[in-house]
Amino acid sequence: MPQELMIGLTIFVLSAFVGFEVITKVPPTLHTPLMSGANAISGIAIIGALLITGRNGEPFELILGVIAIVFATVNVVGGFLVTDRMLQMFKKKDGKSPKA
Amino acid sequence: MDALSTAIGLAYIFAAVLFILGLRYLGSPATARRGNLLAAIAMLIAIIVTLLDRQIVGFTWILIAIIIGTVIGSFSARLVKMTAMPQMVGIFNGLGGGASALVALAEFWRLSILSAELPLDFSITTLLSVFIGGLTFTGSMIAFGKLQGLVSGSPITFPLQKVVNALLMVAVVVLGVLIAGFDPSNILFLIVTLLALTLGVMLVIPIGGADMPVVISLLNSFSGLAACAAGFVVQNHILIIAGALVGAAGLILTQIMCKAMNRPLSNVLFGAFGTGDQAAGAVDAGGDKSVKAVDGEEAAMILGYAQSVVVVPGFGMAAAQAQHAVRELSELLQKRGIEVKFAIHPVAGRMPGHMNVLLAEANVPYTLLFDMDDINPEFPHIDVVLVIGANDVINPAARNDTTSPIYGMPILDVDKARHVMIIKRSLNVGFAGIDNPLFYDPKTLMYFGSAKEKVQELVAEIKKL
Numbered sequence: 325m326p327q328e329l330m331i332g333l334t335i336f337v338l339s340a341f342v343g344f345e346v347i348t349k350v351p352p353t354l355h356t357p358l359m360s361g362a363n364a365i366s367g368i369a370i371i372g373a374l375l376i377t378g379r380n381g382e383p384f385e386l387i388l389g390v391i392a393i394v395f396a397t398v399n400v401v402g403g404f405l406v407t408d409r410m411l412q413m414f415k416k417k418d419g420k421s422p423k424a
Numbered sequence: 425m426d427a428l429s430t431a432i433g434l435a436y437i438f439a440a441v442l443f444i445l446g447l448r449y450l451g452s453p454a455t456a457r458r459g460n461l462l463a464a465i466a467m468l469i470a471i472i473v474t475l476l477d478r479q480i481v482g483f484t485w486i487l488i489a490i491i492i493g494t495v496i497g498s499f500s501a502r503l504v505k506m507t508a509m510p511q512m513v514g515i516f517n518g519l520g521g522g523a524s525a526l527v528a529l530a531e532f533w534r535l536s537i538l539s540a541e542l543p544l545d546f547s548i549t550t551l552l553s554v555f556i557g558g559l560t561f562t563g564s565m566i567a568f569g570k571l572q573g574l575v576s577g578s579p580i581t582f583p584l585q586k587v588v589n590a591l592l593m594v595a596v597v598v599l600g601v602l603i604a605g606f607d608p609s610n611i612l613f614l615i616v617t618l619l620a621l622t623l624g625v626m627l628v629i630p631i632g633g634a635d636m637p638v639v640i641s642l643l644n645s646f647s648g649l650a651a652c653a654a655g656f657v658v659q660n661h662i663l664i665i666a667g668a669l670v671g672a673a674g675l676i677l678t679q680i681m682c683k684a685m686n687r688p689l690s691n692v693l694f695g696a697f698g699t700g701d702q703a704a705g706a707v708d709a710g711g712d713k714s715v716k717a718v719d720g721e722e723a724a725m726i727l728g729y730a731q732s733v734v735v736v737p738g739f740g741m742a743a744a745q746a747q748h749a750v751r752e753l754s755e756l757l758q759k760r761g762i763e764v765k766f767a768i769h770p771v772a773g774r775m776p777g778h779m780n781v782l783l784a785e786a787n788v789p790y791t792l793l794f795d796m797d798d799i800n801p802e803f804p805h806i807d808v809v810l811v812i813g814a815n816d817v818i819n820p821a822a823r824n825d826t827t828s829p830i831y832g833m834p835i836l837d838v839d840k841a842r843h844v845m846i847i848k849r850s851l852n853v854g855f856a857g858i859d860n861p862l863f864y865d866p867k868t869l870m871y872f873g874s875a876k877e878k879v880q881e882l883v884a885e886i887k888k889l
Contacts, residue, residue, distance in 0.1 A: 329545045332656050332664055339440075339665045343672025346448045352770060353790050354456055355677060355777030359644055360513050361450045361460050362673040365443060366520040366647040368467065368666035369557075371474050372527035372654045377489070378480030382537075385530045390489045392526035395519040397493020398500070403516045404464040405501035406509070411457040413506075413784040 357410050364403025370396035428476065435473040436662040442466035443666050447673060453790070470662050506785040507742050510775035511571035514564045514640055517647045521560025524650035528553035529617060531657050536608045546657070547604035553653035554613070555596060555620045560646040562624030567639055570628075571774055577633035586694065589626050592619055631693065634739070634816060636774040638681045638692045645674025677776050684770035684796075686832045713864040715851065720878075723845060723871050724885030730807035730843075732763040734799065736836055737779050738772050740813010740848065744875035747786040750812060753883050754788065760886075766792050767799040767809075767836050769817035796836055803840040811838060811846040813875045819860045830858055844868045847878045 350358050373396050377389030425433070443466045449459025474480070504512045528550045535542055569575035599616050603609065631639055648670025655663025682689050718726070727733060735754060741747060754764045766788065772779045780793060803809070811818055821828040822835045838844050839862050846868060862868055871878055 326543065326545055328659055329549075329656070332659070332661070335661055335664050336652060336668050339668035340672050342444055343447070343669040344676065346444060346669075347451055347673050347676050350451045350676075351453065352768060352777055352795055353453060353780045353784075353793065354451060355680070355770075356509065356513075356775060356781045357456055357460070357777070358447075358450050358673060359641060359677055359776055360509075360516070361463060362447065362670045363513055363516050363520065363644055363647065364460075365447070365463055365467070365666050366517070366644070366651050366670040367523070368470065368663050368670075369520055369523040369527060369651045369654050370467075371470055371660055371663055372531075372651075372658045373489075373523055374471065374474050374486060375477065375479055375658050375660070376527055376530045376534075377486055378475075378477075378482055380482040381530075381534055385534055386485060388526045388530040388533075390485050392523040392530070393486060393489035394493040394496070395526070396523035397490050398497040399516045399520040399523065400467055401494045401497030402501040402512075403497075404460060404467070405498055406504065406512060406516075407460045408457065409501065410506075410509070410781055410784070411460060413781075413787075414453065414456070414790065 353414065357407050357414070360403055360410070361407045364400055364407060367396045367400035367403060370400055428478070432473045432476060435469055436660075439466040439470040439473075439662055440665045442469070443669055447669055470666075505745075506782055507745050507747075508572075509781055510636060510640060510773070510778060511568045513775060514568040514571060514643070517640070517643050518561045518564025518568065520647040521557045521564065521643070521650045523557070524647070524654040525554045525557030525561060525617065525620070527654045528557065528657050529613070532608075532613050533610060536610055536613070540608070542608045544604055547608060548600075549653055549656035550613075551600045551603065551616060553650060553657050554617050555600075556646055556653055557650035558617055558620030559624040559627070560643055560650055562621045563628045563639075563646075564624075564643050566625050566628040567636065567643065570633060571636060575629070579632045580629040585626070585630060589623065592623050592626065595619055596623070627693065633774065634771070635685075635692050637771050637776050637778070638678060638685070638689070640775045641674050641677035641681055642689070642693075643674075645671050645678060648672075648674055681771055681776055684834065685830075686834060715863050715870045716866070716868065718845070718869045718871050720871075720881040720885045723869065724882055724889060726843060726845065726869070727757065727762075727808055727810065727882065728760060728886045728889045730757075730762055732765075732806050732808075733757055734765045734767050734803070734806050734809045734838070734841065736767045736769075736809060736811045736814050736818060736838060737783070738769075738812065738814025738817060739774060739778075740815075740875045742773055742778060742782055742813070744813065744877075746812065746876035746879050747782040747788075749876055749879040749883065751783070751786040751788050753879050753886075754792070756883055756886055764792065765794055765799065765802075767796070767838075768793050769796055769814070769836055772814060772817055796834060800837050803837045806841040808843045808845055809838040809841040811844065811848075812879065813847065815848070815860055816858065818862060819858065820862055821858065821860070825861075828858060838862070839865060842867065845871055847871045847873065847875055849874060
């Protein structure tokens with residue numbers, strides 16, 4: 325097995341476990357924000373899109389790359405903004421007894 | 425490793441740490457907003473240092489694409505109504521998956537032209553990336569269509585559907601083996617892409633509207649896995665890390681949703697729930713039983729002179745955008761000295777936490793919102809339960825009718841309260857096509873009409889008391 329693949333797999337497995345450990349017991353109130361926040365993070369594909377677009381390759385590659393950047397940017401920008409909008413609502417409504 | 429590559433590598437590690445912290449903070453109400461901000465900063469760092477990479481020589485197209493994406497993203501995030509949040513999340517999801525698929529496609533295209541033989545691991549990861557990403561893209565678009573009402577929300581089925589899906593799957597595997605083992609051909613790869621897109625459509629169309637919380641969370645998980653696979657393709661570790669984190673988050677939510685319905689994931693995905701055939705027996709049972717209907721005045725009297733009221737919101741409240749009216753009603757009742765609580769079923773609505781978001785938008789304090797396990801023991805002491813546009817999550821058949829398709833699903837025990845008042849458009853069965861014996865219970869009062877109008881009518885009538 326190529327070494328690069330082995331390193332990648334190791335990182336993948338460890339990250340997945342970190343994910344499971346970090347996100348245990350989320351209160352239902354936060355299910356939607358967690359989902360849409362995670363969703364915005366999945367826009368990390370933008371990094372791949374930048375790499376394939378930036379090397380000025382074949383026109384076909386360039387077209388795919390540009391579409392991929394647009395897609396991923398909408399995902400990232402929209403995702404983080406909409407999550408913030410939701411969380412802002414959660415915040416302002418309860419002045420009396422904030423739950424930790 | 426030269427200085428620039430080292431700096432980029434270290435920045436990626438920093439971004440990974442911020443992503444992990446961000447997700448952790450997102451899991452607790454007090455820190456959630458900060459968590460989202462940290463994740464956004466992590467993304468920004470990752471993007472900026474990637475642009476420093478020497479592989480990147482042209483910036484014009486990148487800038488144009490980022491500007492277009494930012495404009496679309498920020499406008500849609502600002503303008504979307506809270507009731508439309510499930511479909512918005514669905515679209516964003518699909519775009520992330522689509523981006524991963526495009527990256528894989530472009531990379532395969534480039535390398536297959538350069539050489540007649542591709543490394544096995546490269547072929548496999550590109551195939552996985554385009555497959556998961558493509559499927560996530562179209563699957564999310566169909567989910568969007570269903571939630572937006574562009575595609576029928578009820579399960580769409582046709583004869584031999586599962587056989588067709590299985591054949592599509594087999595075709596993908598066969599082509600994948602051909603590409604990886606024998607012929608790294610562009611054309612074959614394009615066909616796999618098309619098959620993945622088709623499968624995304626085929627897998628989501630037979631899933632009913634009320635199962636959407638599961639589908640949305642699963643697609644969320646997939647969009648992460650697609651990014652992960654794309655990370656293997658372009659050999660970038662930050663994609664693998666972030667993708668795996670999202671994959672895990674989505675999977676956890678999927679599990680929570682499935683557990684809340686007490687159905688295994690396979691049943692949600694392939695059960696075509698509510699197509700009628702499983703539910704047929706249960707529907708007839710409704711037959712000629714009588715229900716007790718009330719008008720606004722009577723309903724207001726019952727609510728206005730109760731001591732404790734529990735409100736159970738469901739998709740009907742979202743569909744009618746009645747959340748603000750509901751908040752007004754609850755404040756009015758509280759002013760009369762009535763104890764008001766909200767009971768939230770984990771799968772009420774169309775995405776995880778849907779009701780919580782809507783009530784938050786309407787400024788209902790989240791201290792009034794109670795989870796199923798917390799509120800269920802209290803129902804026997806509650807005077808009136810007001811059900812607004814919920815059906816299956818309060819159906820006692822889930823508890824005591826072993827023939828019911830939803831038997832075993834944990835429900836809100838509203839039938840144990842002294843009175844139940846149900847606001848509903850008609851006696852029509854819910855999405856699952858299952859009749860609800862609670863409607864015919866002597867202590868149940870049906871208050872027919874659209875959620876918003878009826879709640880507003882209640883507010884007006886109670887003010888007159």
